[in-house]
Amino acid sequence: MMIEIRKITGNTVILNSSKNSDTQIMNAETSLQPIIYTRSEHSISRTQINENALKVLYRLEKSGFDAYLVGGCVRDLLLGREPKDFDVATNASPEEVKQVFRNCRLIGKRFRLAHVYFGREIIEVATFRGASNESCEHQKTHEDGRLLRDNIYGTLEEDVWRRDFTVNALYYTVRNFSVIDYVNGMKDHQQGILRLIGDPEIRYREDPVRMLRAIRFAVKLGFNINAECEQPLHDLAPLLLAIPSARLYDETLKLFLSGYALQSFEMLRHYGLFAILFPQTEHILASESHDFPRIFLIKALENSDKRVALGKSITPYFLLSAFLWEAVQIKVKKKLEQGENTYFALQHAANDVLKLQVKSTAIPKRVTQSMREVWTLQVRFEQRSRSKVYRLLNHPRFRAAYDFLVLRAETGGADSELAHWWTMFQEVEQEQQDKMLSEINKGGRKYRRKPSKTSVNSS
Ligand code: ATP
Ligand code: MG
Numbered sequence: 001m002m003i004e005i006r007k008i009t010g011n012t013v014i015l016n017s018s019k020n021s022d023t024q025i026m027n028a029e030t031s032l033q034p035i036i037y038t039r040s041e042h043s044i045s046r047t048q049i050n051e052n053a054l055k056v057l058y059r060l061e062k063s064g065f066d067a068y069l070v071g072g073c074v075r076d077l078l079l080g081r082e083p084k085d086f087d088v089a090t091n092a093s094p095e096e097v098k099q100v101f102r103n104c105r106l107i108g109k110r111f112r113l114a115h116v117y118f119g120r121e122i123i124e125v126a127t128f129r130g131a132s133n134e135s136c137e138h139q140k141t142h143e144d145g146r147l148l149r150d151n152i153y154g155t156l157e158e159d160v161w162r163r164d165f166t167v168n169a170l171y172y173t174v175r176n177f178s179v180i181d182y183v184n185g186m187k188d189h190q191q192g193i194l195r196l197i198g199d200p201e202i203r204y205r206e207d208p209v210r211m212l213r214a215i216r217f218a219v220k221l222g223f224n225i226n227a228e229c230e231q232p233l234h235d236l237a238p239l240l241l242a243i244p245s246a247r248l249y250d251e252t253l254k255l256f257l258s259g260y261a262l263q264s265f266e267m268l269r270h271y272g273l274f275a276i277l278f279p280q281t282e283h284i285l286a287s288e289s290h291d292f293p294r295i296f297l298i299k300a301l302e303n304s305d306k307r308v309a310l311g312k313s314i315t316p317y318f319l320l321s322a323f324l325w326e327a328v329q330i331k332v333k334k335k336l337e338q339g340e341n342t343y344f345a346l347q348h349a350a351n352d353v354l355k356l357q358v359k360s361t362a363i364p365k366r367v368t369q370s371m372r373e374v375w376t377l378q379v380r381f382e383q384r385s386r387s388k389v390y391r392l393l394n395h396p397r398f399r400a401a402y403d404f405l406v407l408r409a410e411t412g413g414a415d416s417e418l419a420h421w422w423t424m425f426q427e428v429e430q431e432q433q434d435k436m437l438s439e440i441n442k443g444g445r446k447y448r449r450k451p452s453k454t455s456v457n458s459s
Helices: 022-027 051-062 072-078 094-100 156-162 185-191 200-206 209-221 227-242 245-256 261-270 279-287 292-309 316-337 342-360 365-380 386-393 398-410 416-427 430-441
Strands: 035-037 067-070 087-090 104-107 113-118 121-127 139-141 147-150 170-172 179-181
Touching: 051 067, 051 087, 051 094, 051 113, 051 121, 067 072, 072 170, 072 185, 094 104, 094 113, 094 121, 170 185, 179 185, 200 209, 200 227, 209 227, 209 245, 209 261, 245 261, 245 316, 245 342, 261 292, 279 292, 279 316, 279 342, 292 316, 292 398, 316 342, 316 365, 316 398, 342 365, 365 386, 365 398, 386 416, 386 430, 398 416, 416 430
Parallel strands: 087 121
Antiparallel strands: 035 179, 067 087, 067 170, 104 113, 113 121, 139 147, 170 179
């Protein structure tokens, strides 16, 4: 039987009302009781839970603390999916957690977290966070509403309101295997609704990254963003400009490398969020008269999702190279017109495009280096003297660059005969390779490259 004790006292408090933020809800000293779903009322079984996460929960409970699984793992377990990670929330302070576990390290300055190590696996244990309170020295808000600092500890009841979506605020306990729900998260979960806790606009302003998280979860879970949370997205997208580019890069990776890249792309564009992450790309997509760049990107995104579905590895630099390829091409064309040679035109175009891009998403150096390689190798596919062909084949970035060439060819951006030649060359025996090389180098018509629309040195 479901235990439902929902009591609202003091000021009338309505969740998701347009005027009351979670902060105000807490400050109104309301006693909002949770709905408790007992073991028979939810689908989470201990066999689905990571054994190390269970150890952490049991050990903390045994030491006299409260400990819960919370966030994405509870949400995913309820869907019968394997969670990416298992996060634990507790009333033990980080120092107390450290005393309970020898294999524990405390991390983070702003808000200390405990990492409990089991070999290479880490279970993150966070102490409940306290309620927002403007006058509190631990709480700091920017004039645009962004939370700059919030590092006070609190109770489970307070921790709930710090979380973003109702489906991310469900707490599972091994004490009686129940799920504790203060925000109607279970109901939203069952109905496939993604709903921010509290007033959507205030919550987006507090942390604009929640807009990207809304897209990510909607796509990944197949949930609908509820109307009040969806509506502000168009207008508030520019708030993301205030977020450090390193954080936006991390979010970008989560959006595009998790197997839902194409849907994320479409949705981000729809809400004007893609323009913040990739302004140069959006400018091209919005202004080009032909559909070629979009088709190329869609194909790249589709391929990437297929690879994830097959359990194959994907690298950030491949998709990022695809996102910015057209921008590089346009710059190359200009530089060639200004008299630069192909090599320098490409190098300088890559510099210009990357310099602008890292302002939005701080792509690390090692990744931009690989992106440059993928781009510059595109020209080298056209040079097919014996020595150059073998040198290219041995290049560490050959495989990615070749896949990129195929992608271009498939979408009309590169000579398909050229791509085919390279495909064949990798498949045949040495003897056949020799034949292919001598044929191409004596100027055999069969493999000669046709000028293509977008080849970097075609203009
Ligand atoms: P996944 O790990 O599958 O990407 P998740 O929901 O676990 O999804 P995390 O980034 O791991 O996402 O965060 C764990 C939990 O912390 C979330 O479920 C949410 O409750 C809370 N949280 C994370 N980021 C925010 C945020 N920006 N604002 C409010 N709460 C957040
Ligand atoms: Mg998580």
